[in-house]
Amino acid sequence: MRGASLLLIVLSLVALVLNKVLADEAKQAGQWIDLSHEFSDETLYWPTAEKFSRDIVFHGINDKGFFYSANNYFAAEHGGTHLDAPIHFAQGKQSVEQIPLEQLIGDAVVISIKEQVEKDRDYQLQVKDIKKFEQQYGEIAEHTIVLINTGMANFWPDAEKYLGTGKRGDEGVNALSFPGIHPDAAKFLTHERKIKAVGLDTASLDYGKSKQFKTHRIFSAQNIPGMENLNNLDQLPATGVLIIALPMKIKGGSGGPLRAVAMVKD
Template sequence: MKNIGRALRLPLLLAGISLLAVPYCLAAEGHSLEDAWRIIQEKKFVDLTHAFAPGIPHWKGFPDEKLETLYWYEPGVGKLGSGFYAQSFTHVGQWGTHVDPPAHFAKGLRTVDRIDVKEMILPLVVLDVHEAVEKNPDYTITMEDVRHWEQQHGPIPKGAFVAMRTDWSKRWPDGEAMQNRDANGIAHYPGWSMDVLKYLYEQRHITASGHETTDTDPGVATTKDDYSLETYILRSDHYQIELLAHLDAVPQAGALVVVSFPKPKDGSGFPARVFAILP
């Protein structure tokens, strides 16, 4: 392993691949944060976040965003004065690409401000089921999908962020297309499954998960106000990210994800900025 060049060793470590393929002793070879930064800045970054604005797709029970310009550069625009640009945003915490902390569904568990920053830079695992979703919009991910990933890439790393790629985000920002309701008002969009979530969180011990749809649960379930899958994640004291974008632009394994969001005290949720660093 000493013959592996620094330029190769450090990206492997940064991507979490050391857990699978590289002896952990390499981590003790004296790499500095400056070394890490030099490697990272040369990599490709992919934004996994939708820009939010009034009128974007959102959960059926939430009001729309209100956006107001308070100050503008020249006179005549804005309520309070001129000389600079300042806006007022009024929206629910679960707006656009956003974080759901455990307290969103479980009283007494962690709010947004109590999520440790060490949970925000993680190995990224992408479970790609978009071809199945093209054939069946009600598709829910299966253990066969997970086993297929692990046959190709090895065990899902402990502490990973696991994203389900469905390409549903390509329907954004069309709210009706995202909901995909039939003549009876039943929504048809893909979702997770309980057996997969239990495997990921209880056996692989991942840190968090995310998806491109407005909900963890598939549309046929949320139409009946069944949110049992989201309830499972949050009551397990894990956070999730909803309404991810551009998962088609990242590899299924080997990337890092940075999941960032503001720190509202006792926050029930908040828009997030999520991006991947490619290997």
């Protein structure tokens, strides 16, 4: 019995040490940052899109005596934090369920254009902004996920400040005003840097006043998915970021609600 007790003590000590080692490794791995806005009746959508709604089916103690909760929800594909699949603007390209997982998971860089946007809310990321970033942090590697921090997430969910208008319908579309990615920058990232995904903290890859959506079309033509209405990009460094961006797997979908997270590597 004495030997068995000693063995239990040794095993307990080993378990304590192992737990501490695993905990330390988890801390050293990095910090997780949520890049998604929550979905609610406050969620912002394109002025012509149906907004998110949630209907309570049941919430409480049921007739069998235990608690139960269930809801129905409705949401347009494109609204809140969501993914644009390439088929959104390119016929025959990938729909949501066809995008390879490795294209939605990987190393990312974060390019900030907050200063430019503070001076001009219709500013578009330029090639010169990318090259300035690369002068400081090095050339963007192939198959990188590129995120653009415009600072607009700070205004969520105030439609007037975030979208430039609180109006709905075509009147709202015509009044949109927010930053985006210039088509020339999209071409550069696509053909010169061969990135695998792109995202930003506004309602569209194209800036709000766009009518031709050239930036969307450039990325979509190369099967590059886009993430829109991201959150907390301010909390990410320029490099050393791992992104996991998994949308609702809608068969044939042109987009879908997205839960995106980032690990800031130590």
